[in-house]
Structures are given as structure tokens and as C-alpha cells.
Amino acid sequence: MRDTFVITLNAGQESFLCGEDDTVLAAMLRQRRGHLRCGCFGGGCGICKMRIVSGAYHQIKPMSRAHISEAEQAEGLALLCCIAPRGDMVLSRVDGNYE
Amino acid sequence: MGFNKTLRPGLVQIRVLDLDKTLHFYKEILGLNEVCRSSDGLRVCLKAYDEFDHHSVTLRLASEAGLDYVAFKVNSPEELERIKDEVVAFGYRIDVIPPEYDQPGFGKRYAFTISTGHRFQIYSDVKLADQTPMIHNPDIWTEPPRGMRATRMDHFLLYGPNIAEAERFCKEVFGMYAPEVCNTVDGNRLAVWLTGSNKPHDLAFVEYPKPGKIHHLGFYLNDWTDIGNAADWIAVNRLKLDVGPTRHAITRGLTIYFWEPSGNRIEVYAGGYSAYPDHPQRVWDSDQLGRGLFYYSGEMVPSFLEIVT
Structure with a gap:
């Protein structure tokens, strides 16, 4: 049976559930949370960039280095279309990525 | 039909993040045919079934998605030299890419950057593909088009x-x-x-x-x-x-x-x-x-x- 985790965002004001084999972006959109702009779902356009405040994730596809440098990824930034949770996660916005 | 000096956009090189998965899309879903691969395995050349020239799309495995360059076919070697001179006169610096350099089948290309920051190339000579559309009492295709059936x-x-x-x-x-x-x-x-x-x-x-x-x-x-x-x-x-x-x-x-x-x-x-x-x-x-x-x-x-x- 697959695990499901709680993803919290906007300083605790919103949360949604995401399965371990689902991308955080797909789960967020399906549950209409976050109002995050989304684009290619392939790690190429960079629109779904957010900060991972806490929580482990598994990267299931490459993120374009034009949008997430190695240094940015090391300090917690990620493209939500490329990651699946490995535990409960807390996310915060990056300027310019909300409608 | 080309009315003017430039026949058509004939080649693009696109950067991809996952070569196997993306190649599967271009071949089996969009319907292009694989023509060749670079010896390092990092680039794959493709063409649509209804195109005559050697290939028209090259995928390059890279850490960023996006466009490497676009290349335009012009209608003769003489025109290629004339256009090259005009590019220089317009104020852009030209790089010369020798024949068969990194795109199999392609002759000499000239490369330059335009005001929008895009790399453009021009060429006149390119080999015909091994499998082109038929030309003598032609059928509409030789193998059934796949997937989305892209023609060009x-x-x-x-x-x-x-x-x-x-x-x-x-x-x-x-x-x-x-x-x-x-x-x-x-x-x-x-x-x-x-x-x-x-x-x-x-x-x-x-x-x-x-x-x-x-x-x-x-x-x-x-x-x-x-x-x-x-x-x-x-x-x-x-x-x-x-x-x-x-x-x-x-x-x-x-x-x-x-x-x-x-x-x-x-x-x-x-x-x-x-x-x-x-x-x-x-x-x-x-x-x-x-x-x-x-x-x-x-x-x-x-x-x-x-x-x-």
C-alpha cells in the first residue's frame, strides 16, 4: 500500500495530501491548493519553483539548471513537477510564482 | 515553395533533460523517424516521414531545456555566400561550421547570433535522407505514419x-x-x-x-x-x-x-x-x-x- 503525506504551504494556511508516487504539483492542482502557476510538467519551464522548508522528497525527473542551479537545489529550492514526497513536507513560495 | 532567398527552416537543435523519455515522445508519439546518433550517445537526429533532407530535428541531452539553434536552408551555394556577406554587412559576426561537423549529412554552415539572442545558421547543401518521400509514380507514404503523423x-x-x-x-x-x-x-x-x-x-x-x-x-x-x-x-x-x-x-x-x-x-x-x-x-x-x-x-x-x- 502506498504512503500518503501531508504537504503544508502558505505558513500553515493550506495543506493537501500527496501520494509517494505522485508529483507534488499534480497533487496540488488536483486538490486546488496553492494557486501556483504551472507550465510544462517536465522540469523545463521553471514556473512551479518553490522552497522546501522541511521534509524529504524523491526527485523523479531532472530539473532544468536554467531554473534551479545546484546551489539553489542545495539550499532547498525545487520544481514541484519533478518531486514526490518521502514524508510530510512544508513549502513556501518563491517571489513571482503566484497568480 | 521558396519565393525568396531562404527556402525554409530546415534544422533545429533542441536541448532535452531526459533523452530516452523525450526521444520516445518524438518517435512514437509525434511520429518522427530516428536517422542517426552521435558516437557519444548524447545527440539523436530525427526527420518527419514527408521530408526529403537528411534530418530536421536534433535532440541534445543537456542540463537545461530549450533551443540550441535554428538553421535555414538557402537555395544555392552561391546564395549561401551572398547571404553570408549580407549577414556580415548587417553587423553580425560569422562562425564557419565545416561540412559533416556535428550534423551528419549537412554541408558547410554559417552561424551567428541575432538581436534576440538566438543562434541562427544558414546552409545550402544537405544530403537527401535514406528514406525520402517517393518521387516516381509516388504513393503518399512508404511506411504508415505513426502517432500524431507529423509531416514536417x-x-x-x-x-x-x-x-x-x-x-x-x-x-x-x-x-x-x-x-x-x-x-x-x-x-x-x-x-x-x-x-x-x-x-x-x-x-x-x-x-x-x-x-x-x-x-x-x-x-x-x-x-x-x-x-x-x-x-x-x-x-x-x-x-x-x-x-x-x-x-x-x-x-x-x-x-x-x-x-x-x-x-x-x-x-x-x-x-x-x-x-x-x-x-x-x-x-x-x-x-x-x-x-x-x-x-x-x-x-x-x-x-x-x-x-x-
Whole structure:
């Protein structure tokens, strides 16, 4: 049976559930949370960039280095279309990525 | 048909983040044929079934998605040299790429950067593909077209700064004309559609502050039925749809936009009017662009204008 985790965002004001084999972006959109702009779902356009405040994730596809440098990824930034949770996660916005 | 010096956009090199997955899309879903691979395994050359030249699309494994360059075929070696001289006279520095350098089958190419930050190349000589369309009492295909049944690489929309200079370059040096334009309320160019043939566009530009961006790469399908077939392939394969199926009022094309697995936006497109250089130019006001792009809804889709690779 697959695990499901709680993803919290906007300083605790919103949360949604995401399965371990689902991308955080797909789960967020399906549950209409976050109002995050989304684009290619392939790690190429960079629109779904957010900060991972806490929580482990598994990267299931490459993120374009034009949008997430190695240094940015090391300090917690990620493209939500490329990651699946490995535990409960807390996310915060990056300027310019909300409608 | 080329009316002018530049026959058509004949080659693009696209960066992909996941070569195997993205190649599967281009071959089995879009319907291109694999022609060859580089010895290091990092690049794959492809062509559509109805194209004659060696290949038209090269995928390169990279850490960023987007466009490496576009290359235009011109109509003779003499014209190639004349255009090269005109590129230099226009003020761009030329790099020479020797024959068979990194694109098998291609002769000498000249490369340069235009005002929008895009790398352009020109060439006149390219080998015919091993499998071309038939020419003697021809059937319509030799092997049944696959997937979306793309017939050719058709055009691209590029985003970058100073498209006014890019437009002037394409007209003055490439001999192209602009069947359609879009201007802001204060009269500045927001977008231009350019062609060297009677396709409504060989390429288009949108004014954008960041250089060298690509909005989409367009492939030609036969008709509206094939646009519906493409939509089915998008749905079955869980590709991310952007817009459509719909019609553009601009170019009159029937269209659908989506993203391939590495995040490059693809358009499959059919129809469109026949352009002629003597026809009056169609002009759009930017506040009507929603209707110009998405004729049926008449409404702009924000992600369409804002997201580029």
C-alpha cells in the first residue's frame, strides 16, 4: 500500500495530501491548493519553483539548471513537477510564482 | 515553395533533460523517424516521414531545456555566400561550421547570433535522407505514419529582446516578408510572423526581455482530423496540454499546444492561409491578441504568453 503525506504551504494556511508516487504539483492542482502557476510538467519551464522548508522528497525527473542551479537545489529550492514526497513536507513560495 | 532567398527552416537543435523519455515522445508519439546518433550517445537526429533532407530535428541531452539553434536552408551555394556577406554587412559576426561537423549529412554552415539572442545558421547543401518521400509514380507514404503523423518540422516562435531588429534582419538579409504583425497600443511591435515562402510563417518573434528563449516548435499535420488524433495521443500518454484544439485567427491555422517530456512546448498545426509577398499585411492590436491566437474562445490564456523555455 502506498504512503500518503501531508504537504503544508502558505505558513500553515493550506495543506493537501500527496501520494509517494505522485508529483507534488499534480497533487496540488488536483486538490486546488496553492494557486501556483504551472507550465510544462517536465522540469523545463521553471514556473512551479518553490522552497522546501522541511521534509524529504524523491526527485523523479531532472530539473532544468536554467531554473534551479545546484546551489539553489542545495539550499532547498525545487520544481514541484519533478518531486514526490518521502514524508510530510512544508513549502513556501518563491517571489513571482503566484497568480 | 521558396519565393525568396531562404527556402525554409530546415534544422533545429533542441536541448532535452531526459533523452530516452523525450526521444520516445518524438518517435512514437509525434511520429518522427530516428536517422542517426552521435558516437557519444548524447545527440539523436530525427526527420518527419514527408521530408526529403537528411534530418530536421536534433535532440541534445543537456542540463537545461530549450533551443540550441535554428538553421535555414538557402537555395544555392552561391546564395549561401551572398547571404553570408549580407549577414556580415548587417553587423553580425560569422562562425564557419565545416561540412559533416556535428550534423551528419549537412554541408558547410554559417552561424551567428541575432538581436534576440538566438543562434541562427544558414546552409545550402544537405544530403537527401535514406528514406525520402517517393518521387516516381509516388504513393503518399512508404511506411504508415505513426502517432500524431507529423509531416514536417514547420516553424518556431522565438522570444527575445529587440524583435524590431530581428524583423529587419529577416526581411533585408533572408529576403522574408511579414504576412501578419501585432502592435501595442503605443504602436510598438509586440509580435511578428515572417516567411520566405507561402507558408503563413516560417518563424515568429515576440518581444521579451530575456534573450534566446523558445516558445514553441511547430510541426505540420494534414488536417483537422489529425489535430483531433494528436489530442487523443496527448490524453492517452498523459502529456500536459497547454491550449486547444482550437483555431488561430492569426495564420488561420488549426492547432493544439502541449509540452513534451523535457518541457519544450510543441505545436501541431494544420491548414493556414497561403501567403504571398504582394498581399497587404494583416495587423493586430495587442488588446485583440486573445482573439487572434484563440479564435473560438476569444480569450487569452495567460500561461501561453508567459511561459517559455
